[in-house]
Amino acid sequence: MLAPFALCGCSGVQSALDPAGDESAIVANLFWVMVIGGAFIWIGVIGTLLFAISRRERPVSDAGAGRLILWGGAVFPSVTLLFLLAFALWLMPGLRPFATPADASMTVEVTGKQFWWQVAYRLPDGSRVAAANEVRLPVGKRVEFALESDDVIHSFWIPALGGKMDMIPGRRNRLSLLATKAGTFRAPCAEYCGTSHALMAFSAVAMEPSDFDAWLAAQAEPAAGVSGEGREAFLRNGCGACHRVDGTEANATIGPDLSHVGSRKTIGAGILPNTEAAIASFIANPGAIKPDAKMPAFGALPAAEIDAMAAWLKGLE
Numbered sequence: 393m394l395a396p397f398a399l400c401g402c403s404g405v406q407s408a409l410d411p412a413g414d415e416s417a418i419v420a421n422l423f424w425v426m427v428i429g430g431a432f433i434w435i436g437v438i439g440t441l442l443f444a445i446s447r448r449e450r451p452v453s454d455a456g457a458g459r460l461i462l463w464g465g466a467v468f469p470s471v472t473l474l475f476l477l478a479f480a481l482w483l484m485p486g487l488r489p490f491a492t493p494a495d496a497s498m499t500v501e502v503t504g505k506q507f508w509w510q511v512a513y514r515l516p517d518g519s520r521v522a523a524a525n526e527v528r529l530p531v532g533k534r535v536e537f538a539l540e541s542d543d544v545i546h547s548f549w550i551p552a553l554g555g556k557m558d559m560i561p562g563r564r565n566r567l568s569l570l571a572t573k574a575g576t577f578r579a580p581c582a583e584y585c586g587t588s589h590a591l592m593a594f595s596a597v598a599m600e601p602s603d604f605d606a607w608l609a610a611q612a613e614p615a616a617g618v619s620g621e622g623r624e625a626f627l628r629n630g631c632g633a634c635h636r637v638d639g640t641e642a643n644a645t646i647g648p649d650l651s652h653v654g655s656r657k658t659i660g661a662g663i664l665p666n667t668e669a670a671i672a673s674f675i676a677n678p679g680a681i682k683p684d685a686k687m688p689a690f691g692a693l694p695a696a697e698i699d700a701m702a703a704w705l706k707g708l709e
C-alpha cells in the first residue's frame with residue numbers, strides 16, 4: 393500500500409522511471425509490466441487465502457484441492473515466468489546496441505577518478521575537446537561512450553538515459569546512449585569508490601543538435617575571460633600543477649580541466665551550485681566539502697586572492 397508513496401520520489405533528474413533515452417524507456421516498461429503484473433498476482437494470492445479461510449468449515453474436495461495446486465501452483469507460475477522470459481528476451485536487442493559507424497560520429501571518453509570525472513570529446517577529424525564533471529550530448533543522435541578508470545572501480549550511470557557500465561582500471565568499456573528528450577539529468581557514481589563516493593556525480597545535458605554543435609565549437613576554444621585578473625593568482629599559486637586552462641600555460645591533467653569551468657552546472661563533481669562563493673569555498677578547503685578529495689586546501693591564502701581566482705574561474709564560460 394505504501395508503494396505509490398515510495399514511488400513519488402522517482403520522477404525528476406535522477407530517475408530511471410522518468411526516461412529521456414531509448415534504453416531507459418525499455419527498462420522502465422519492463423519495470424511497470426513486472427510491478428503491475430506482480431500486483432495482480434498478489435491480489436490473486438490474497439484472494440485465494442481469504443477464500444480458504446472462509447471455507448474452513450466446508451473444505452473443498454481432495455480433487456478440487458489437487459486441481460487448484462496443479463493450475464495455481466504449477467501451470468500458472470510456469471506460464472507466467474515463460475511469458476516474462478520471452479518478453480525480456482524480446483526487449484533485449486534494443487538494449488546496449490553498439491553505435492553503427494555512421495552514428496558514432498563522436499566518442500565521449502569518460503575516465504573515473506577519485507572523486508570526479510575526466511571527459512574528452514573525440515571528433516571524427518581526430519581533434520579532442522577536454523572537459524570535466526559534465527557530459528553533453530545531442531538529442532536524437534546515438535553517442536558512443538568509452539569508459540575507463542585511473543584508480544579504483546567506478547560506475548557510469550545516467551539513470552534517465554540508460555543502464556550502468558563499470559569503469560575498470562586497465563580496461564576500456566563501451567556504452568552507447570540515445571537521448572530522446574532535451575534536459576539536464578543527474579548521474580551518480582554507481583560503484584563504491586572511496587570516502588567521497590556519494591559526493592561523486594556529474595550532470596548529463598541533452599541538447600538540441602544545433603545547440604550542441606555550437607556549444608562544442610565554443611568548448612574547443614579558450615574561454616573569453618582567459619586573460620582576466622585572477623589568472624595571475626591562479627598561475628602564481630601553482631594551480632597549474634594539476635589543472636589545465638586552455639589559453640594559459642596551465643596544462644596539467646591531474647585535476648579537472650578548468651578551461652570552461654564557469655559554464656558547468658555544478659562545482660566539485662555535482663556537489664555545489666556553480667557560483668563564485670561555492671568555487672571560493674572549494675578552493676579554500678576541498679576536504680571540508682569532499683572528504684579525502686585529492687586537492688590541497690588553499691585556505692591559508694588571503695581571502696581576496698581566493699575570491700579573485702573564484703571570480704576569474706566563474707568567468708571562464
Ligand SMILES: [Cu+2]
Pocket residue numbers: 504505507545546547581582583584585589592
Ligand atoms: Cu566513483
